[in-house]
Amino acid sequence: MEVITHFCGMTLLEKDAKYIWHPFTAQKNMPYPIAITHGKDSWLFDEQGNGYIDAISSWWVTIHGHANETIAKAIYQQAMAIEQVIFAGFTHAPAVQLAEALLPLLPGNMHKIFYSDNGSTSTEVALKMAVQFWWNKEGSHTKRTKILAFHNSYHGDTFGSMSVSDRSVFTTPFAPLFFDVVFIPTPKADNLAETIATITEHATELAAFIYEPLVQGAGGIQMYEAELLNQILEHCKSFEMICIADEVMTGFGRTGTMFASEQLTAKPDIICLSKGLTGGTMALGITACKQFIYDAFVSDDATKTFFHGHSFTANPLACTAAFTSLQLFQQNHCLEKIKIITSWNQQLIANITNLPGVINARVLGTIAAFELQQSKNNYLSSIATQITQYALSKGVFIRPLGNTVYIMPPYCITNTEYDKIVTVLLEIIKDGYR
Ligand SMILES: Cc1ncc(COP(=O)(O)O)c(C=O)c1O
Structure with missing residues (x-):
C-alpha cells in the first residue's frame, strides 16, 4: 500500500496541525496525533509501521475488527449501484432490509425504525419523538414536556442530548441554553426510595425517561444493577412516561447480550442505536419505536407530522454496512465469542481487584473497567494522557476517562492479543501514576 506522508514539503502531521481541529482535544500544547495508515482486525498501524491493538474499538464502534473485507465489499457494491438518495419520498433496499432484519431482534416489540446519522442524533430524535408524542396526544397545552435522566x-453532544446528559466540563458553557431536566442518581439500593419519590413528584410533567441500560459509558463506565433499573422503569411506566433506552454504546453485544435491555424485565418504548450498528465502519443512527408512539403521528392533521430528517438520513452505504454487519454478527457466532471475552474479562478483574491502587474493578460482558487510586481525580488531569502514551509505546491503544481505565475490545480479538492488553494493564497498575 502506498502511504502518502509528505505533501508540498510538509509532513502529514504538520498539515494536520495547520488545518484540522480534533474532537475532545485541548488545542494548546496539543501533542501530534498518530497518523493511522491502515488497520486489520484488532490492529491499527501508523505511518512508521507501528501496530497498536485497539483495546477500545475506536470509541466503542469497531465490533468485527478494522478493514473488514465483507463489509468493505458490500459497501463498494452498493456504491456502484446507488450511494445516496434523498429519503423523503424515496426508499431503497438497504434501508428496508436492515429495518426488516433488525426489528425482530430488538427488545420491547419495536414497530418502526427512524434513521439518522450518529449516536447523538439517535437520542435527539428519541427526545423529539417523545415530546411530540405528548403534544400530538394532548395538544399545545400539554404539561408533559420535561425529561427524566440519570446523573x-x-x-451525546447536540443540544438536546447534552441537555439530558449530566452537567460536566463538556457542557458548562452551554448550560444556560439547556431545557428542563429532572435528574435522578445512578441507581443504588440505598437511593432507590428517594428516586421513586422524585419521579412521583414530577410525574405529571415528565414526557420521557432516557437511560443507558446497565452501564453509563462516558460517565466513567459505571455499572449498575438490572433489578434497580427495572423498578425505576416500572414506576415510570405506571405514569405512562416514554422509556428511552440509549443503547448507542451497549447495543450489539457489548454487555454480553445482543442488547442490554434483554437483561431487563421492563422493556423500553424507544431504543437508540449507533456505534456498533455498522460494525463501526460508517456513521448511522437508529431510533426504533413501539407502535403506540408511531400511531400518535398518524393523523389527518399535518401539524402532527414528525418534521425531522438529515441530508444523509438512511444513507444506502451506511445501511448496507449495518445490514452486512448484522449478518456477520450471526455468521461469526459473535455471541459465543462475546462469552469467551467475558470470561477473559472476569479473570482479569479477579486478578486485579485486590492489587494496591486498584479501586472498583468491574466487568460486564466485553467491558472491563477499574479506577486507579489518585490524589487528583478528574477528567482534565493528565493521568489519562500519560497512560495512553505509555500503552501506545507498548503497542496497545486505550483511552482512560480520567482515572478510569477500561477496555472494550473488538470481538475478533485473539487470546494472544488480549493477553498483551492484560500485560500492559498490569504494568500501568504497578506504576500507579500517582
Ligand atoms: C450512550 C451514548 N449515547 C450517545 C452517544 C453519542 O454518540 P455519537 O458520539 O455517535 O454522537 C454516546 C457516545 O459515546 C454514548 O456512549
Whole structure:
C-alpha cells in the first residue's frame, strides 16, 4: 500500500496541525496525533509501521475488527449501484432490509425504525419523538414536556442530548441554553426510595425517561444493577412516561447480550442505536419505536407530522454496512465469542481487584473497567494522557476517562492479543501514576 506522508514539503502531521481541529482535544500544547495508515482486525498501524491493538474499538464502534473485507465489499457494491438518495419520498433496499432484519431482534416489540446519522442524533430524535408524542396526544397545552435522566449520563453532544446528559466540563458553557431536566442518581439500593419519590413528584410533567441500560459509558463506565433499573422503569411506566433506552454504546453485544435491555424485565418504548450498528465502519443512527408512539403521528392533521430528517438520513452505504454487519454478527457466532471475552474479562478483574491502587474493578460482558487510586481525580488531569502514551509505546491503544481505565475490545480479538492488553494493564497498575 502506498502511504502518502509528505505533501508540498510538509509532513502529514504538520498539515494536520495547520488545518484540522480534533474532537475532545485541548488545542494548546496539543501533542501530534498518530497518523493511522491502515488497520486489520484488532490492529491499527501508523505511518512508521507501528501496530497498536485497539483495546477500545475506536470509541466503542469497531465490533468485527478494522478493514473488514465483507463489509468493505458490500459497501463498494452498493456504491456502484446507488450511494445516496434523498429519503423523503424515496426508499431503497438497504434501508428496508436492515429495518426488516433488525426489528425482530430488538427488545420491547419495536414497530418502526427512524434513521439518522450518529449516536447523538439517535437520542435527539428519541427526545423529539417523545415530546411530540405528548403534544400530538394532548395538544399545545400539554404539561408533559420535561425529561427524566440519570446523573452521570452521557447521551451525546447536540443540544438536546447534552441537555439530558449530566452537567460536566463538556457542557458548562452551554448550560444556560439547556431545557428542563429532572435528574435522578445512578441507581443504588440505598437511593432507590428517594428516586421513586422524585419521579412521583414530577410525574405529571415528565414526557420521557432516557437511560443507558446497565452501564453509563462516558460517565466513567459505571455499572449498575438490572433489578434497580427495572423498578425505576416500572414506576415510570405506571405514569405512562416514554422509556428511552440509549443503547448507542451497549447495543450489539457489548454487555454480553445482543442488547442490554434483554437483561431487563421492563422493556423500553424507544431504543437508540449507533456505534456498533455498522460494525463501526460508517456513521448511522437508529431510533426504533413501539407502535403506540408511531400511531400518535398518524393523523389527518399535518401539524402532527414528525418534521425531522438529515441530508444523509438512511444513507444506502451506511445501511448496507449495518445490514452486512448484522449478518456477520450471526455468521461469526459473535455471541459465543462475546462469552469467551467475558470470561477473559472476569479473570482479569479477579486478578486485579485486590492489587494496591486498584479501586472498583468491574466487568460486564466485553467491558472491563477499574479506577486507579489518585490524589487528583478528574477528567482534565493528565493521568489519562500519560497512560495512553505509555500503552501506545507498548503497542496497545486505550483511552482512560480520567482515572478510569477500561477496555472494550473488538470481538475478533485473539487470546494472544488480549493477553498483551492484560500485560500492559498490569504494568500501568504497578506504576500507579500517582
Ligand atoms: C450512550 C451514548 N449515547 C450517545 C452517544 C453519542 O454518540 P455519537 O458520539 O455517535 O454522537 C454516546 C457516545 O459515546 C454514548 O456512549
